[in-house]
Structure formats: C-alpha cells, structure tokens
Amino acid sequence: MPVRPSSRPRPGRFAAVLAGVVAVTGLVSCTAGGPAPDRAERPIRVCDRVEPGPASPPGGAVVVQPGVDDVAALTRQRPAGTTFWLAEGVHTLGGNEFAQIVPKKGNAYLGAPGAVLDGKGINRYAFGGKAERVTVRHLTVRNFVAPGNESVVNHDSADHWVVEHNTISDNGGAALAAGAHQRIRFNCLRDNGQYGINAYQDSGTITGLVVHGNEITGNNTDDWEARIAGCGCTGGAKFWAVDGADVTGNWVHHNHGPGLWADTNNNDFVIRDNVISDNEGPAIIYETSYNAVIAGNTILRNNWADGRRFVTEGDPFPVAAVYVSESGGEPRVPARTDKLVITGNRFTDNWSGITLWENADRFCNSPHNTSSGYCTLLVDDVRQCRSPAIQRKPLLDDCRWKTKRVDIHHNRFEVDPVKLGCEHLCARMAVLANFGTSPAWSPYHGASIQQAITWHQGNEWHDNVYVGPWRFMAYDTSRLLEPSVWQSAPHRQDRGSVFSLRAEEP
Numbered sequence: 001m002p003v004r005p006s007s008r009p010r011p012g013r014f015a016a017v018l019a020g021v022v023a024v025t026g027l028v029s030c031t032a033g034g035p036a037p038d039r040a041e042r043p044i045r046v047c048d049r050v051e052p053g054p055a056s057p058p059g060g061a062v063v064v065q066p067g068v069d070d071v072a073a074l075t076r077q078r079p080a081g082t083t084f085w086l087a088e089g090v091h092t093l094g095g096n097e098f099a100q101i102v103p104k105k106g107n108a109y110l111g112a113p114g115a116v117l118d119g120k121g122i123n124r125y126a127f128g129g130k131a132e133r134v135t136v137r138h139l140t141v142r143n144f145v146a147p148g149n150e151s152v153v154n155h156d157s158a159d160h161w162v163v164e165h166n167t168i169s170d171n172g173g174a175a176l177a178a179g180a181h182q183r184i185r186f187n188c189l190r191d192n193g194q195y196g197i198n199a200y201q202d203s204g205t206i207t208g209l210v211v212h213g214n215e216i217t218g219n220n221t222d223d224w225e226a227r228i229a230g231c232g233c234t235g236g237a238k239f240w241a242v243d244g245a246d247v248t249g250n251w252v253h254h255n256h257g258p259g260l261w262a263d264t265n266n267n268d269f270v271i272r273d274n275v276i277s278d279n280e281g282p283a284i285i286y287e288t289s290y291n292a293v294i295a296g297n298t299i300l301r302n303n304w305a306d307g308r309r310f311v312t313e314g315d316p317f318p319v320a321a322v323y324v325s326e327s328g329g330e331p332r333v334p335a336r337t338d339k340l341v342i343t344g345n346r347f348t349d350n351w352s353g354i355t356l357w358e359n360a361d362r363f364c365n366s367p368h369n370t371s372s373g374y375c376t377l378l379v380d381d382v383r384q385c386r387s388p389a390i391q392r393k394p395l396l397d398d399c400r401w402k403t404k405r406v407d408i409h410h411n412r413f414e415v416d417p418v419k420l421g422c423e424h425l426c427a428r429m430a431v432l433a434n435f436g437t438s439p440a441w442s443p444y445h446g447a448s449i450q451q452a453i454t455w456h457q458g459n460e461w462h463d464n465v466y467v468g469p470w471r472f473m474a475y476d477t478s479r480l481l482e483p484s485v486w487q488s489a490p491h492r493q494d495r496g497s498v499f500s501l502r503a504e505e506p
Contacts, residue, residue: 043251043275043298046215047188051165052113053138057085061110066091071109071117072101080104080131086139088114093123097145100155102129111139111166119144119152119171128155132179135162146173148194148224149233154179157201163187172222174198178242181208188215189236193222196255197237199245205265209245211237220256232370235261235281244268244335253277259302261285262292262327264371268335272296280305283350287325288362288371288401291335294322294342299350304420307351311425316477318430321350325357328457329405333377340406347413351420353429353470356459358403360436360449365390365399367439376401387441396443403431404457408464414503415468428480430473431459450475455490463496467503 057063062082064071066089074084086109093099100123101109109127111117117126117139126141127134136153144152153168153176154161161178164185168175175189178199189196196216199206216236224234234257239245241264252259252274258281262269266289276283277300284299286292302321310319322342329339347353361368364375364385375382378398384390385399415427433453436444453459454475472486472493473479481491483499 043253043277044186044213044215044249045251046186046213047167047190047217050167050188051138051186053111053115053165054085055113058083058110061085063087064091065089066115070094072099075101075103075107078104081106083108083110086111086115086117088112090116090118092118092120093126095122097122097124099123100125100128103127103131103134105131106133107131108135108137109139110135110137113138116140116142118142121145124150124152124172125155126152130156130158132158133160134158136164136166137162138165140167140169141175142168142170144171144173146171146193148173148222148227149198151175151177151195151198152192153177154182157203157206168192168196174238175219177201178206178209180204180206182206182210184209184211184214186213189217189219190215191218191221193220194224194233195219195235195238197239199238199242200240206239206242207244209239209242211245211247212249214250216250216252216259217254218256223256225257232263235259236279237261238263239266239269241265242267242269245270247271248273250274251277252283253279255279255281257281258285259283261287262289263287264374265289265377267291267333267377268337269293270295270336274298275300277301279303282306282319282323283321285323285325286327286340287323288374288376289327290330290333290340290377291337292327292340293337294340295344297345299345299347301349303351307420307422307426311422316425318352318355318425318428318432318473318477320352320355320428320430321347322354323357324355324403324406326359326362326401326403328403328459329407330378330402338405342406342408343410345411347411347415349415349419351422351426353413353415353427354408355429356403356406356431356453358401358433358449358453360434360444361438361442363390363400363442363444366442375399387443390441391443400444402457403453404459406459408461410463412465413467413470415470417469427468427470428473429461429470432473432476434476461494461497464494464498466497466499467501469501470499 151174157177157179159179167188169190172193174195220234236255239262259276259279269292283302331338433449472481
C-alpha cells in the first residue's frame with residue numbers, strides 16, 4: 001500500500017517496446033501509425049452491451065437447464081475437456097457456502113443469452129480449483145459472497161484461463177482472480193465488494209497476463225479502507241508480483257479507490273490506450289515495482305475524493321492521478337523496457353498530475369515496509385538486508401525499491417481548479433521523499449534519499465504540454481515551485497515543455 005510521510009541481468013529494450021506502443025506527433029497522444037482518436041468521448045462501453053452467448057448449444061456440449069440441472073454436479077460427472085452450455089434463466093448452486101463449480105482441465109462454460117449464475121447471497125465462489133485452461137464466457141455471475149481478498153471466478157488463481165464477455169457484478173470480494181497467462185477480455189466487472197480483478201497467486205509469480213477491453217466500474221462497494229484503515233486493499237484492479245502484463249483498451253471508472261494498482265514486485269507492464277476516469281483515488285498506482293510503459297491513456301477527473309480529504313486533513317502530500325511509489329526502471333530485471341516510461345497520455349482535470357515518491361524508511365526488513373516479508377527482486381533472501389551488511393554496497397542499493405529512471409514526456413496535462421472546487425493543494429507535479437529517521441539501524445537516515453530521487457536517479461520530465469496553473473513540488477513537501485524555477489538549475493526539468501494558463505493560448 002502507498003506510504004506517505006508521518007535472475008540473470010539483461011538490458012531492457014526501451015526503443016523496441018516504444019516502437020510498438022506509442023509514437024508522439026506534436027502535442028497529440030498517438031499510437032503507432034498516427035494520431036489516436038479522442039477516446040475520452042467514446043470509451044469501450046461493455047456493461048450495457050456485453051456480447052451475448054450462443055443461442056443454441058455448440059456441438060457436443062452438455063446442456064444445463066436452470067432449476068433442473070446442477071452444473072457443479074455435472075462437472076464432477078463429466079471428463080476433462082467438456083463444454084457446458086447454460087441455458088437462459090437463473091442457475092444456482094447448492095445451499096452450502098462452499099458449493100461451487102470446480103472445473104476440470106480444459107472445461108468450458110458458455111452462457112446462452114440471459115444465462116445467470118446466482119450465488120443467492122449464500123455461496124462464496126462460483127468457479128474454483130486449480131485446473132488449467134478453463135474458459136468462462138457469456139455468463140452473468142452475481143450475488144456471491146467471497147470474503148475480503150478472495151475472488152468469485154477463478155478463486156484459486158489457476159493458470160491459462162480465458163474469461164471473456166461476462167458480467168460479474170454485485171459480489172463480495174473480487175469479481176475474479178488471475179493466474180499465469182490468463183486472458184481477461186471484454187467483461188463488465190461492476191459493483192463488486194472489493195476489486196474488479198485481484199491478480200495474486202500465492203504459489204508463484206503470475207506471468208503473461210492480458211487484461212483487454214473490459215469495463216471496470218463501481219468496485220469497492222464494501223469500502224474496505226474504512227473497515228481496515230490503511231489496508232491498501234481497494235480499487236478497480238490490483239496486481240501483485242505479476243511479471244509481464246498487457247493492460248490495454250479498458251474503461252476503468254467510478255471505482256471507490258484507485259483505478260489500476262500494481263503493488264509489490266510487479267514488472268514489465270504495458271498500460272496502454274485505456275480510459276481511466278472518475279475514480280476516487282489515483283488512476284494508476286505503480287508501487288514497489290519495476291519497468292513499465294504507461295502510454296496513450298486518457299486520464300480524466302481522478303482523485304477528487306482523496307484530494308479533498310487531504311486538504312481537509314491539512315496534509316500537503318501531492319496526491320496524483322499517477323502515483324509512482326518506490327518504483328522505476330531497473331536494467332537488471334529483464335523486461336521489455338529498462339525504464340518506467342510515461343508518455344503520450346492526456347490528463348484532464350485530475351486533482352494533480354504525477355507524483356514520484358520514495359519513502360526513505362521503506363526497504364527490506366524495515367518495519368515501514370508495508371509489504372511485510374517481501375524483499376526486492378534484486379535480493380534472494382530478505383534476511384540479507386540487516387545491519388551491518390546493509391551498510392555497504394551492493395545491499396545498500398539492492399535492499400531498496402527505488403524511484404529511478406522514470407521518463408515522463410510528450411504528455412498533455414490540463415487542469416481547471418475551478419471545476420475541481422480546489423483553492424490550493426491541487427494542480428501539482430512532484431518528485432520527493434521524506435527525511436530518513438527510522439529504524440535506528442537504517443543506513444538511509446537524513447536527506448540522502450531526498451537528494452537521490454530529486455537529482456541523482458535519472459527521473460526526468462521533458463517535452464510535455466501544461467494547461468492551467470501548474471506548480472511543481474521537489475525534494476520535500478515544503479518546496480512548491482513555479483514552472484520557471486522548475487526548469488532552472490538545480491532542477492532543470494521539463495526542457496522542451498510548453499506552459500499555458502488557458503487552452504486557447506499557444
């Protein structure tokens with residue numbers, strides 16, 4: 001979770017990934033091949049138009065009639081690789097809270113138009129088990145009561161599932177979990193108690209994840225942050241220890257918390273061509289993670305609720321639409337890029353822009369590491385990161401997640417504080433850290449991390465467009481800079497950028 005103040009080395013391929021991800025022409029966000037359309041006016045609307053399933057059963061499929069057949073029992077009776085076609089109507093499972101469908105390898109579950117799988121407020125999970133290569137398509141899955149941090153579809157994070165063209169809504173916990181090489185496409189993930197997607201696998205690292213074309217909206221209806229203060233357990237989608245993910249073409253909006261949140265030892269993300277709007281928290285959090293491209297997204301009106309709360313509390317921390325927390329580019333962790341690149345995005349009327357933050361007191365074995373028990377991807381054993389060994393290189397560097405090699409360019413940032421109802425503490429961009437104080441054995445006491453993130457870790461803004469009264473926070477929360485100071489020594493940021501108070505000005 002974010003904290004605010006109070007393996008073989010291989011170079012990344014930065015140029016190669018950008019060539020296939022985003023190009024920039026003038027001041028307009030573009031994808032390869034030319035200017036992208038203004039997707040803010042036409043995001044992918046899935047929830048009102050989910051693609052219907054087959055009106056008749058495919059050849060060889062087992063027909064499941066609502067109120068007559070028990071799809072869980074039929075699954076137990078039939079061999080692996082069976083296709084089940086759920087006819088129109090409301091299908092239910094047994095009266096036990098643990099009654100669920102446990103697929104066999106290669107099973108497919110297809111819904112006819114109007115097919116609903118209803119947990120009746122009794123069953124915890126719809127689909128579970130560890131079988132691989134399961135397909136779930138064209139179903140409405142509702143009223144399951146998974147507990148917090150658990151999921152309704154693919155409850156056990158099995159690998160190689162395909163989950164597409166479903167409506168998964170009004171459930172407890174998360175709509176669905178993810179396993180390695182899972183395909184999550186064109187689903188409506190709406191109004192679930194905690195997350196739309198919870199990509200976490202307790203048995204290992206998830207690889208090769210695809211999240212494309214989904215509408216993820218209204219999640220965290222159970223307000224988990226109010227239940228467990230500071231839990232860091234809410235939002236549209238949460239990713240943990242995912243190595244390789246393409247999150248593209250989704251509409252992530254009106255979630256009660258962040259939109260997309262990559263938290264702890266994620267790597268090699270491409271977050272591209274999404275519309276991320278009206279989330280109460282940040283549009284994107286990239287936390288204690290590595291190597292990503294965030295490109296070509298339309299990012300609108302995020303973080304208003306969190307921004308107002310910080311103002312009310314008198315907290316000057318720069319809450320932002322894109323919050324990079326102890327994350328950056330690391331050439332020693334193999335990925336499609338060796339930087340964290342934020343390019344070609346359009347930011348409009350978010351509470352603030354981009355914050356790069358590094359908590360001086362957060363590192364392996366520190367009590368301030370909220371990902372307790374986890375260490376960086378550069379250290380095999382968390383026990384190595386102790387005094388006196390941590391006082392010397394390489395552990396002095398490798399025991400920290402660092403906000404470094406972040407390259408922010410060719411974005412458009414537009415804000416009207418009047419629309420936000422904001423008199424101060426908004427319309428900011430930031431790169432900062434806290435003064436290190438804890439624990440007593442920490443080698444990072446003092447201003448060393450503030451100096452590093454601000455001037456020595458390769459974090460750079462350049463060639464952006466700013467419309468509105470933007471100001472810049474550097475080093476710590478006490479330093480708020482006008483653009484001319486931000487562009488001058490010692491910061492020398494935003495070379496080639498254009499600043500304008502109103503959109504009609506050049």
